[in-house]
Amino acid sequence: MNEVSEAITFDDVYAQIKDNIKDTEELLKIKEAYYFALDKHKGLKRLTGEEFITHPLHVAQIVNSLNVDATTIIGALIHEVMNNGETTLSEIEDKFGSAVATIVDSITKINKLELVDDSESSAIYLRKVLVGLATDVRVLFIKLADRLHNMRTNYAINPKKQKQKAYETSAVLIPIAHRLGINSIKSELEDLCLYYTKPDVYNDILEKLSETKKELNDSLEEMLESITNILTEQGLKFKIKGRVKSVHSIYNKLANGKKWNEIYDILALRVILESVSDCYLAVGLVHAKYRPIPKRFKDYIAMPKANMYQSLHTTVFGVDGHLFEVQFRTYEMDEFAEKGMASHWSYKEHGTKKVQNIMEQKLEMFRNLIETHEEVDDDAFARDVTSDMLAEMIYVFTPKGDVMELPLGSTPIDFAYRIHSDVGDKTVGAIVNDTIVPLNYELENNDIVKIKTNPNSSPNKDWLNFVKTSQAKNKIKSYFSKQERNFMMAKGKDILEKELRKRKLAFNDVMNEENIKKILKDLKLKEVEDIYLSIGTLRYTAGFIINLTMDNKTFVEDALLEKVNKEQRHDINYKNDIVVAGVGDILVNVAKCCKPVKGDDILGFITKGQGITVHKTNCPNVLDKDDRIIPVEWNINSDALYLTDLFIETDNDRNYLSEIIASFTKRNVHIDSFKAKEYKNMYLYEITIKVKNKEEVERIIFDLEMLSFIRKVGRSR
Numbered sequence: 136m137n138e139v140s141e142a143i144t145f146d147d148v149y150a151q152i153k154d155n156i157k158d159t160e161e162l163l164k165i166k167e168a169y170y171f172a173l174d175k176h177k178g179l180k181r182l183t184g185e186e187f188i189t190h191p192l193h194v195a196q197i198v199n200s201l202n203v204d205a206t207t208i209i210g211a212l213i214h215e216v217m218n219n220g221e222t223t224l225s226e227i228e229d230k231f232g233s234a235v236a237t238i239v240d241s242i243t244k245i246n247k248l249e250l251v252d253d254s255e256s257s258a259i260y261l262r263k264v265l266v267g268l269a270t271d272v273r274v275l276f277i278k279l280a281d282r283l284h285n286m287r288t289n290y291a292i293n294p295k296k297q298k299q300k301a302y303e304t305s306a307v308l309i310p311i312a313h314r315l316g317i318n319s320i321k322s323e324l325e326d327l328c329l330y331y332t333k334p335d336v337y338n339d340i341l342e343k344l345s346e347t348k349k350e351l352n353d354s355l356e357e358m359l360e361s362i363t364n365i366l367t368e369q370g371l372k373f374k375i376k377g378r379v380k381s382v383h384s385i386y387n388k389l390a391n392g393k394k395w396n397e398i399y400d401i402l403a404l405r406v407i408l409e410s411v412s413d414c415y416l417a418v419g420l421v422h423a424k425y426r427p428i429p430k431r432f433k434d435y436i437a438m439p440k441a442n443m444y445q446s447l448h449t450t451v452f453g454v455d456g457h458l459f460e461v462q463f464r465t466y467e468m469d470e471f472a473e474k475g476m477a478s479h480w481s482y483k484e485h486g487t488k489k490v491q492n493i494m495e496q497k498l499e500m501f502r503n504l505i506e507t508h509e510e511v512d513d514d515a516f517a518r519d520v521t522s523d524m525l526a527e528m529i530y531v532f533t534p535k536g537d538v539m540e541l542p543l544g545s546t547p548i549d550f551a552y553r554i555h556s557d558v559g560d561k562t563v564g565a566i567v568n569d570t571i572v573p574l575n576y577e578l579e580n581n582d583i584v585k586i587k588t589n590p591n592s593s594p595n596k597d598w599l600n601f602v603k604t605s606q607a608k609n610k611i612k613s614y615f616s617k618q619e620r621n622f623m624m625a626k627g628k629d630i631l632e633k634e635l636r637k638r639k640l641a642f643n644d645v646m647n648e649e650n651i652k653k654i655l656k657d658l659k660l661k662e663v664e665d666i667y668l669s670i671g672t673l674r675y676t677a678g679f680i681i682n683l684t685m686d687n688k689t690f691v692e693d694a695l696l697e698k699v700n701k702e703q704r705h706d707i708n709y710k711n712d713i714v715v716a717g718v719g720d721i722l723v724n725v726a727k728c729c730k731p732v733k734g735d736d737i738l739g740f741i742t743k744g745q746g747i748t749v750h751k752t753n754c755p756n757v758l759d760k761d762d763r764i765i766p767v768e769w770n771i772n773s774d775a776l777y778l779t780d781l782f783i784e785t786d787n788d789r790n791y792l793s794e795i796i797a798s799f800t801k802r803n804v805h806i807d808s809f810k811a812k813e814y815k816n817m818y819l820y821e822i823t824i825k826v827k828n829k830e831e832v833e834r835i836i837f838d839l840e841m842l843s844f845i846r847k848v849g850r851s852r
Contacts, residue, residue: 143189145169148196152208161205168209168231175216190284191215197280201317201474207273210238214277217243234271241274242281245664247811249303275311281319282308286327301331316443319473325383332388340382342393350455351379355402357454361460365420373417374407380460402453403460409435409471416462418447421461425451427456428487434469438530438581443540446470461681531582545578545603549584551606559610561588565683575601624664627671634677650684657683713749714737714768723747723767725777729754729851732777734829737768776825778807779832783839784846790818791844798838799824804831817846 149166156162172191179187195211199343209231216222217239228236277811282304285599289297331339344351355377366373380401388398391480416435432452439445446464453459464472528540531550539553547565551558564587576582581779593612602608633640658675660666669675669829713723723739729751731737736752741763749767750757757764784790792811799822806821826832832850839848 143192143196145192148192148199152199155199155202156208158204158205163688164231165205165208165212170213170234171230172213172216175213175222176219179219181288187215187222190281192576193284193287194277194280197320198276200319201276202470203273203276206232206234206238208278209235210242210273211277212240214239214281217226218246238271238274241271242277245274245278246281246679247790247792248796249299249790255692272315274318275315279315279317280310283320283324283327286324286331289327289331297331301328304328305332312649314473317474318444322381322383326381329383329386336386337382338415340385340389344379344382344385344401351457354453354455354457355379356460358402358457359404359476360422361454362406362421362552365419365424366406369416369420371413371417371573372409375404375414377402377404379403402457403462405462405464405469406570407464407466412467413448414465417450417463418461421451422449425453425459427451428496437463439538448473489502529578529579529580531578531584534583534585541578542603546576546601547572547574547578547586548598549604549607550578550584550612552602552604553586554586556610558586558588560605560614561592562592563587563589563592574598616682620668625671625673627667627669627677630670631667631677631680634681638681645665645681645684654680654683713737713739714770715747715765723749726750726754726756728756730777730823731767731777732778732826732829732832733773733775737767737769739765741765774827777803777825778823778825780841780847780851781822781824781832781836782822782847782849782851783822784848785818785820786844786846787813787815787817788844790840792820794842794844795820795822795839798842799835802831802835802838804835 149169152165153162156165168193173188176187176191181187181190182454191212191214194214195208198207198211213235216227217224224236224240227239239634267614286300286304289300291538294301295783304368306325309321309328312318312324320783326337358754359375361375363375366375380403385398385401389395406414406417407494408417418432428450431448433448436445436447445468446462447573448460448462450458450460480550484514529541529543529545531541533539533554539550541549541553545565548559548562551562562574565574565576566587567578567582567583568575569583573610594614597612598611599608631646632642635645646663654666655663658666660669665679671675713725715723724747725731726740731749731751737749738757739747739749739753740757740760742748747765747767783795790811790813792809796806805825807825809820809822812819812821824832826835836848836850839845
């Protein structure tokens with residue numbers, strides 16, 4: 136294992152890339168990316184002593200072996216340029232486009248994360264954050280390739296760090312590789328991690344394998360020749376290869392209580408055929424010659440594994456009394472088994488429809504999450520991706536036999552939305568295995584599901600209490616959000632019409648094309664519907680909108696001051712999070728400059744054309760502006776969450792982001808966003824968190840100040 140990674144040149148990698156990428160313009164971009172990275176990494180060395188550029192070259196070579204697209208290869212070649220040198224995101228976007236820039240930005244953020252400790256909770260949390268940051272699945276391909284090459288050269292770092300990296304790889308990255316079905320990377324990472332975490336066990340297994348290697352290889356060759364003759368006699372076209380099981384695979388069996396002489400499938404053969412029917416024919420022919428072990432036959436073609444793997448497995452008594460595991464699969468299944476979701480970019484139309492169908496569902500799930508990312512916070516996004524990508528899966532069928540992959544615990548509603556949004560929205564009933572079931576019924580493996588729809592039906596809010604998939608949840612929420620928006624627009628238009636009638640003005644005279652353009656410009660709105668929405672949500676009054684069309688200089692802030700002065704204080708339970716001088720029906724905004732939370736001393740500032748904005752009393756932006764200040768107070772009956780910023784200075788010996796994140800996790804505090812900047816003598820982190828009140832913020836600050844590497848913690852003023 137402690138071997139220097141093989142010498143590599145761009146010409147070597149480029150020759151392999153040309154077998155995968157045929158487009159001339161894409162190949163030129165790949166060359167441009169290499170020379171861009173070469174310039175950015177000039178003069179830098181790895182701990183192995185090699186030029187730094189060898190690392191992105193190896194990463195590009197690994198992802199190319201998965202038959203990915205040109206964007207992924209370009210991203211692999213330049214994935215470290217923002218860490219090394221002065222490269223900016225805008226520079227990458229200008230040269231290589233927004234898709235590559237997004238990938239490199241995500242990789243840069245991900246590479247700053249580390250496990251704080253070896254607890255399962257830390258591993259799960261880091262896995263969530265990592266997958267959440269990977270807004271494009273190709274980011275995960277590059278990250279896995281990046282870690283694979285780093286693990287191949289793990290010997291160059293100190294022994295303690297070797298074990299840390301190996302544990303992090305086992306706990307965080309290998310489960311992701313498994314979920315994505317990338318067996319070629321997963322298998323090698325497993326062996327490397329075992330070598331660094333349990334070197335004695337690894338070497339002991341390797342030694343035992345070496346002792347019997349010649350005997351095992353001789354038996355493998357003889358069995359391979361025998362099966363070749365059997366299948367050739369039947370006119371089948373195929374490829375066959377044999378291998379001795381991986382060290383990690385054998386270790387797992389030993390760890391589960393097996394003795395060395397009880398491990399029956401050290402020898403394995405894989406037969407790759409042209410069609411599914413050929414796979415079933417071939418396994419029958421082998422069983423006719425060699426007796427299978429009862430209960431060792433597995434049909435993963437009819438019922439794929441959770442990571443979409445498909446194959447037929449059997450274990451037979453073969454030559455020389457050895458047991459052989461024999462696998463039968465098509466070429467498409469073999470490609471998918473080795474490359475997982477990455478094989479999407481090279482997938483051919485012919486072949487196994489079920490694999491393609493499930494794979495498209497998986498990629499569609501990613502697209503759905505990315506589309507709704509703007510509507511949810513980062514923590515919810517990470518949670519959604521994790522629940523759908525890393526959950527245990529079941530496989531259910533449409534009445535026509537198409538397979539659908541869903542997380543365990545999914546319902547007919549989840550199934551309906553996986554088919555199409557319109558099907559989900561119009562669902563009124565479900566039949567599972569010819570039996571009518573309630574819509575909250577939890578589906579099981581092999582269920583055949585038929586959805587009953589009604590064109591006049593719509594989603595039910597109660598569905599949110601039991602649906603499992605983020606796709607279904609987001610579609611249901613989106614439907615009701617649109618309905619509420621439409622209601623508020625209609626309400627606003629009605630309020631405006633009533634005010635115009637009261638003033639004896641004609642609607643079409645006031646809301647003509649010229650006046651609408653003026654209102655939109657003055658209020659920085661996009662379309663006429665936004666005007667009605669702003670009235671319906673009480674952002675602006677109908678009178679204020681009408682006055683704008685008449686060049687009336689009475690602005691909304693004046694109207695608010697007048698309303699506040701007229702109102703008398705009285706004790707009621709207000710709906711708003713913040714009470715404005717006793718008035719419960721005025722919409723207020725929390726200032727983005729100082730981000731106050733419940734418990735902070737606050738004041739209201741009437742902003743021209745924007746209503747009331749709530750600031751902390753010591754906010755520099757509202758000092759010496761007494762003429763627009765009005766009293767506000769927190770509503771003690773509200774349990775809302777508030778965003779606030781923390782500015783954290785740390786020592787500059789390394790990036791402490793993962794330790795800081797762990798501190799928030801222990802308090803169950805949601806992180807909305809974070810930025811990290813490295814200066815000459817310190818790291819500065821700007822982290823936006825979501826909290827209940829000032830007391831919670833103070834507890835978090837106290838926790839952070841107890842960490843040895845923290846220099847200073849403060850909030851925005």
